[in-house]
Amino acid sequence: MMKNAFPYIGLGALLLFPLLGFSSYLMHIAILVIMWSVIGMAWNLLGGYCGQVSFGHAAFFGVGAYTAGMLYSKLGLSAWWGIPASIVVVTLVALVIGYICLRLRGPFFALATLSMGVILRITAENLVKITGGDIGIMIRERTWVEKIWYYYIILALAVMTFLVVKQVVGSKLGYYFVAIREDQDAAESLGIDTTYYKTVALCLSGVITGLAGAFYTNYMGYIDPKVVFALHDISIITIMVVMVGGAATFSGPVVGAVIMVLLAEMIRSIPKLGAAHHTFFGLLLIVIIIFLPNGIVGDFEKIRKLFRTRQEQP
Amino acid sequence: MSLLEVCAISRFFGGLAALKDVSFEVRKGEILGLIGPNGAGKTTLFNVVNGFYRPSQGEVRFQGGRISGLKPHQICKRGMARTFQVVKPLQRMSVLDNVIASAFLRAGNKQQAAEAALEILAFTGLQQDRDVISKSLPLGKRKRLEIARALATKPELLLLDESFAGLNPSEIEALISIIRDIRERGITIMIIEHHMRVIMSISDRIVVLNYGQKIAEGTPLEIGRDPLVIEAYLGEAQHA
Numbered sequence: 001m002m003k004n005a006f007p008y009i010g011l012g013a014l015l016l017f018p019l020l021g022f023s024s025y026l027m028h029i030a031i032l033v034i035m036w037s038v039i040g041m042a043w044n045l046l047g048g049y050c051g052q053v054s055f056g057h058a059a060f061f062g063v064g065a066y067t068a069g070m071l072y073s074k075l076g077l078s079a080w081w082g083i084p085a086s087i088v089v090v091t092l093v094a095l096v097i098g099y100i101c102l103r104l105r106g107p108f109f110a111l112a113t114l115s116m117g118v119i120l121r122i123t124a125e126n127l128v129k130i131t132g133g134d135i136g137i138m139i140r141e142r143t144w145v146e147k148i149w150y151y152y153i154i155l156a157l158a159v160m161t162f163l164v165v166k167q168v169v170g171s172k173l174g175y176y177f178v179a180i181r182e183d184q185d186a187a188e189s190l191g192i193d194t195t196y197y198k199t200v201a202l203c204l205s206g207v208i209t210g211l212a213g214a215f216y217t218n219y220m221g222y223i224d225p226k227v228v229f230a231l232h233d234i235s236i237i238t239i240m241v242v243m244v245g246g247a248a249t250f251s252g253p254v255v256g257a258v259i260m261v262l263l264a265e266m267i268r269s270i271p272k273l274g275a276a277h278h279t280f281f282g283l284l285l286i287v288i289i290i291f292l293p294n295g296i297v298g299d300f301e302k303i304r305k306l307f308r309t310r311q312e313q314p
Numbered sequence: 315m316s317l318l319e320v321c322a323i324s325r326f327f328g329g330l331a332a333l334k335d336v337s338f339e340v341r342k343g344e345i346l347g348l349i350g351p352n353g354a355g356k357t358t359l360f361n362v363v364n365g366f367y368r369p370s371q372g373e374v375r376f377q378g379g380r381i382s383g384l385k386p387h388q389i390c391k392r393g394m395a396r397t398f399q400v401v402k403p404l405q406r407m408s409v410l411d412n413v414i415a416s417a418f419l420r421a422g423n424k425q426q427a428a429e430a431a432l433e434i435l436a437f438t439g440l441q442q443d444r445d446v447i448s449k450s451l452p453l454g455k456r457k458r459l460e461i462a463r464a465l466a467t468k469p470e471l472l473l474l475d476e477s478f479a480g481l482n483p484s485e486i487e488a489l490i491s492i493i494r495d496i497r498e499r500g501i502t503i504m505i506i507e508h509h510m511r512v513i514m515s516i517s518d519r520i521v522v523l524n525y526g527q528k529i530a531e532g533t534p535l536e537i538g539r540d541p542l543v544i545e546a547y548l549g550e551a552q553h554a
Contacts, residue, residue, distance in 0.1 A: 170424070171424065172418045172423075172424065172427070175411065175414060175415040175418055175427075176415065176418070178404065178406075178407060178411075178415070179404050179407075179415045179416075182403075182404035182405050182406060182407060183402045183403075183404060183405075185366070185386075185398075185402060186398065186402035186403075186404065186463075187404075187415075188366075188385070188386040188387050188390075189364060189366075189386045189387075189390060189395070189396050189398075190387075190390060190395075190415065190416040190419065190463060190464075190466075190467055191387050191390035191391050191395075191416070191419040191467050192387055192415075192419075193385075193387045193388075194387070
């Protein structure tokens with residue numbers, strides 16, 4: 001009973017959260033946490049369940065962000081149109097990336113996706129006439145000054161993503177994804193069209209990440225290639241969110257997003273050392289891989305045992 | 315009536331001929347044994363038949379249609395399933411989920427897939443292990459899980475690659491009776507096996523490969539008497 005009620009209690013708390021009158025800064029942190037949960041859940045579909053580790057999710061995030069930005073800067077439309085439009089654009093991009101990268105396996109796939117993110121960043125930097133190049137795109141008219149509406153929009157996106165992941169994982173698609181992760185040859189000989197299902201996983205994962213990107217443009221009001229196509233700040237953090245929280249778990253990406261966003265904010269506020277936040281993330285990743293390879297959610301039992309034995313010792 | 319026709323198949327790896335001009339057929343309803351010394355090309359032949367490799371020459375026909383050139387999943391969909399010599403369970407999935415994953419091929423929804431999977435687990439004697447994570451299964455049961463998973467795709471033809479290797483005598487007896495039951499269900503079987511007593515007792519016919527070439531074909535009795543086979547295979551075993 002309690003377990004069934006838990007998601008609703010959580011959702012209720014999240015809905016009420018902005019009404020408590022937190023500062024604009026705290027609202028900003030909450031929005032970032034939810035946005036990273038969305039990206040983490042998206043990556044988890046492809047990397048956690050289907051076993052295709054992407055080092056280039058910034059490609060999808062950036063394409064989503066630029067879809068929204070360019071609708072505004074080139075066509076004079078509201079950047080919010082970027083949210084539906086990015087579904088189409090990112091699907092096309094994901095199909096191309098999938099066609100190139102999905103014939104590769106394991107580390108080769110990871111490296112190919114990494115290069116895709118970099119290629120798109122350099123392209124966006126150089127197509128000055130279309131993207132504005134390094135200057136980026138500025139949304140001059142902000143829709144709302146209050147953060148509360150942005151909060152509810154990203155929360156809606158997160159709830160949708162969660163439901164999609166839940167639906168996919170419990171269905172034939174989810175079984176096929178995991179079969180592909182565990183053994184591609186076995187999956188293929190069990191009648192699973194591995195290329196097709198890997199493409200489905202990539203498109204789903206890419207589109208959701210792109211939606212987060214389109215939201216980002218609207219929320220931040222400014223994008224440039226170095227920010228939205230960033231290898232360290234987007235692609236790698238996406239992987240860390242899932243690894244820290246727990247790959248192939250429902251709540252892992254959410255837990256990971258909370259930890260990573262708070263950690264990033266804390267480290268950045270340390271004088272002098274703050275600039276070295278990537279170093280701290282690297283160390284954290286090493287610790288996680290050695291001691292909690294399944295992440296905090298996946299290895300929760302391990303963590304609990306650790307504390308239990310500590311308490312028993314006087 | 316022949317279910318599978320292997321027509322003049324050759325497969326080269328660089329200059330090496332792993333299979334050379336091999337032809338035979340598998341008849342509907344029979345158990346065909348495929349034997350030969352190590353490196354004779356048995357598993358390569360399975361890989362060609364099942365679609366992992368394209369034949370360099372020749373073609374494979376299944377249920378009257380050409381299948382060489384198709385991908386393994388397409389061939390599986392047409393009614394051919396296989397097991398692997400080195401077992402490939404979906405390690406971090408439970409035994410039941412392993413079988414459900416393959417049952418989805420012929421099931422409309424998860425409930426149908428689960429029902430089919432449970433039936434197959436009962437048939438292969440794995441129902442007590444349904445919730446075990448397959449990584450932690452002992453080898454004998456992993457081999458059986460391979461077969462269960464292949465059966466879940468509802469094949470016409472089942473290719474078994476050394477399903478008996480590494481099993482103890484009682485596991486061997488149990489598996490022999492399972493394989494006979496599979497045939498009773500109307501499924502044709504082609505089996506690679508090193509265990510001579512097993513292959514002689516369950517096969518209707520046997521094909522013998524040596525250095526990538528077919529050197530004999532016939533009933534177990536004929537194969538046991540064939541001088542070429544004795545020289546290539548049994549003779550070698552006697553010296554060893």
